Amino acid sequence: MENNKKLVGAILATGLMSFAGVLIETAMNVTFPTLIQQFGITTSDVQWVTTIYLLVISIIVPISTFLLKRFQLRTLFLAANMFFLAGLVIDFLSPTFAILLLGRLFQGASTGIALPLMFHIILTYSPYEKRGATIGLGNLTTSIAPAIGPTYGGLLTAHWSWNAIFLFLIPVIVISLFLGLSSIPKNTAPKNATLDVLSVLSIVMLFSGFLLFLNQLGTIASLVPLVVGFMGLGLFWQRAKGPHPLIRLDVLKNRSFCLFLFGFLVCQFLLLGVSFVLPNFVQIVLGKDAFTAGLIMLPGAAIGAILAPIAGRLLDKVGPKKPILLGMVLIVIGWLALALLLRSIFIWGLVAGHIFYMIGIGLSYSNMMTTGLNKLTPESYADGNAIFNTLQQFSGAVATAIVATIINLAQSNAGYLQGTIIGSQIAMFVLWALVLLILFFMLHYFFRPKTMTK
Structure with a gap:
């Protein structure tokens, strides 16, 4: 990369597509009650708006190691951009739920190319001593989306139509296109590769x-x-x-890499789980509109997004121990508060619990990815990158499916309103157990490092 401005431009160009994908994902969560009524579907069905997007990414990302060897960076970027633009147009015009899912499929294919492309550029062109901040910048583009997604979706749904969520993202993808064309290098020659x-x-x-x-x-x-x-x-x-493996699984023999991968995936579980639970709880149980449901998540998500690059710089200066452990402790406390407050009608309590938890996410989430990848040799970066990004998306789909299934089962047994309350709390406590587990492992790693070997 010629200079730092080019590197930042390339990261933002590829990151904007991931940003748009996550923005739609979280914006659509607040529209689920509307979609259920409009298309005559169930809670279990409607979560496929998120799941199919994450599923396609999970399938495309493992192929990214082949794509990066076979095609120029700019060619891959243009393909991803066109896929996303097609998906936006399809979803804006979608008359049926099936067509809506088709558009999400195209968007998933785009993000499946763009996400590993972004981290490939970071790992290839960013200096090691600045990697924490650079990966934080890359994750900022995806983590800032939940900050505005629910509010964005709620505002458009309440005052216009959920279809407009896709319309207003077309300029974002166009900006991404021009930014990428001016910053992504031309000189990466394709190599021979076998799929x-x-x-x-x-x-x-x-x-x-x-x-x-x-x-x-x-x-x-x-x-x-x-x-x-x-x-x-x-x-x-x-x-x-x-x-000719898609991904070399030898990297999983590195126990330190696996630990931070697991922690990163647990954080992803929480991010997708809460973006499903809270907006639906606020609308179904508290009787608020989609805009209010989205607004409740705005402060916490904004703080978490802003902290991502700041926490990366902190990691570059003091190492991973302090920001990751502090973040995990805050996640444990904030998530428990959220779970307990789901039986109250005190909206500001939900906002406070979400802010507390998102501070923890901001400190630890991106830094776990940076630390995990730093445990690998340069030859293994592509495989480690593919594993992180594949399992990140798949774990998000799994989290959404699990949470939706728990709430759906509770609604079937206890009624729609009471079942939503019970199911939401059960789902939150299931995810909280995972947080406690990863905190235990992190404490074990940082305070007894000799017991962890590569």
């Missing part, structure tokens, strides 16, 4: 099977996709030992 088709098939079977299983959880029919998922896992593992 293992069976590995791609295994990825499709793996992620589709497990997500369909979660979507149909509690029914006999869910056993079929579960079997398909395990077949995909077995095939992927077998192909990973071949001469």
Whole structure:
């Protein structure tokens, strides 16, 4: 990269597509009650607006290592940009729920290319001593979206139409296009690379099977996709030992990398889980409109987004221990407060709990990714990057599916209103247990580092 401005421009150009994808994801969450009524679908069905987007990303990202070897950076960027633009137009015009999902599929394909492209540029062109701040900048583009997504979606839904959520993002993608054309390098020549088709098939079977299983959880029919998922896992593992694996799984032998990967994925679980639970709880239980539901999440999400690059600079100066551990403690306290306050009607309590929890996310989330990737050798960056980004999106889809399933089951057994309260609290406590687990592992790692080996 010629200079720092070019690097920042390239990061922002690719990051804007991820930003738009996450913005839609969180903006659409506040429209779920509206979509359920308009299309005559269930809570379990409507979460596919998020799940199909994350599923496609989970399938495309593992192929990114092949794409980065086979195509120029600029070619990949243009393809991602065009895919996203097509998805926005389709969704703006969508007359049915199926067409809406088709547009989300195109957007997922775009983000599946753009996200690893952004981190490939960071890992390739950013100096090691500034990597924390640079990765923080990259994550800022995606973490700032939840700050405005629910409010953005609620405002448009309440005063116009949920379709407008897609219309107003077209200029963002156009800005991304011009920014990328002026900053992404031209001189990256494609290399010879072989795509293992069976590995791609295994990825499709793996992620589709497990997500369909979660979507149909509690029914006999869910056993079929579960079997398909395990077949995909077995095939992927077998192909990973071949001469042309999609991702080299040797990086998973690095225990430190795996620890920070796990922590990062737990944070992703929380981010997607709360963006589903809170807006629906506020609308269904408290009777507020979509705009209010989105506004409640704005302060916390904004603080978490702003902290991402600041926490990255902190990591560059003092190391990962202090920001990550402090962040995890704040997450544990804030998340517990949110879970307990879901039985109250005190909206400001929900806002305060969310702010507290998002401060913790801002300090730890991006830094876990930076620290995990720093544990690898430069030759393994592409594989580690692909694993982080693939599992980030898949874990988000899993979190959304689990939370939606828990709430849906509670609504079926206890009624729509009471079931939403009970289901939301159960979902929050399930995720809180994961937070406690990762805090324990982090304390063990940082205070007894000799027990953790590569």
